Amino acid sequence: EVQLLESGGVLVQPGGxxxxxxxxxxxxxxxxxMTWVRQAPGKGLEWVSVMCGGGDTTYYTDSxxxxxxxxxxxxxxxxxxxxxxxxxxDTAMYYCAKNTGGSCYHPLEYWxxxxxxxxxx
Amino acid sequence: DIVMxxxxxxxxxxxxxxxxxxxxxxxxxxxxxxxxNYLAWYQQKPGQPPKLxxxxxxxxxxxxxxxFRGSGSGTDFTLTISSLQAEDVAxxxxxxxxxxxxxxxxxxxxxxx
Numbered sequence: 001e002v003q004l005l006e007s008g009g010v011l012v013q014p015g016g017x018x019x020x021x022x023x024x025x026x027x028x029x030x031x032x033x034m035t036w037v038r039q040a041p042g043k044g045l046e047w048v049s050v051m052c053g054g055g056d057t058t059y060y061t062d063s064x065x066x067x068x069x070x071x072x073x074x075x076x077x078x079x080x081x082x083x084x085x086x087x088x089x090d091t092a093m094y095y096c097a098k099n100t101g102g103s104c105y106h107p108l109e110y111w112x113x114x115x116x117x118x119x120x121x
Numbered sequence: 122d123i124v125m126x127x128x129x130x131x132x133x134x135x136x137x138x139x140x141x142x143x144x145x146x147x148x149x150x151x152x153x154x155x156x157x158n159y160l161a162w163y164q165q166k167p168g169q170p171p172k173l174x175x176x177x178x179x180x181x182x183x184x185x186x187x188x189f190r191g192s193g194s195g196t197d198f199t200l201t202i203s204s205l206q207a208e209d210v211a212x213x214x215x216x217x218x219x220x221x222x223x224x225x226x227x228x229x230x231x232x233x234x
Contacts, residue, residue, distance in 0.1 A: 037171075045163075045171060045214055047223040059221040062122075095170055105218050107161035109182065111170035 002026040002110045004096045009115030016086050020115055022079040022096030029077040030054075033099035035108055036070060036081050038092035038117075048094070049081065053102025063089075086119045093117075123147050123217050127226035133234040140202040142229045144215035149195045152219065159219035162191055162200045165228075166211045174213075175200065207233060 008020040022034070036048040049060045049070040058070050069082040079096055093116050097108035124147040134140045150159045158178035163171040173182045175191035178198055188203045202209055210233060215226040 044212075044228045045165075045216075045225040047216070047225060050221075050223070061222040100176070105159065107173055107176040107216065107218055108163075108171070109173050111172070113170055 004112035006115035020081040033104040050104040052104035125226035131230040144198040150219035
């Protein structure tokens, strides 16, 4: 059974940093494309970043480029999102999701329950 | 960036009646080399993460009831719930996975009339 468990969401001050984790199980993490999607309170879904199967290729939405870094640890089957220079508009529930197959151009077939990041002074 | 526009923002449908949700992309998401539309539909119930319903515009995910049907090609797509059930109350999102940044529609909230 595929399971994705996010952690690391907390209240952080503007300009601060945070690292989110997503512990994966039930599938071969090494060859999988993995995605972060966020949802601000009461708002819609926003795609944030993807790490393509193999981990060599990554993509980001424009608003987080240069501030967020997606990465994975194959030995721990864990996906990360390093978030620097946090802004109030980054406040959201952050979901980790697995793409179907190993392609980052495929849809998101499994989702975690999310971890809440709040950026406020 | 490809802009995804959903309509309506919300709709109320009687139990057993049809619900239709539209999604329009600002450019084609049809990949000519494999003739696939890179368009997915997700369902999100309150307090839950999204769930994949349909991909490649018209392929139902395993376990999704056949009352959910995706259709369309190029830039215009539709999700139809043929006979609305109480458990279908949710927000529905379309997403293009054709080019980065991948983008979602704004969502359509489906309620019972």
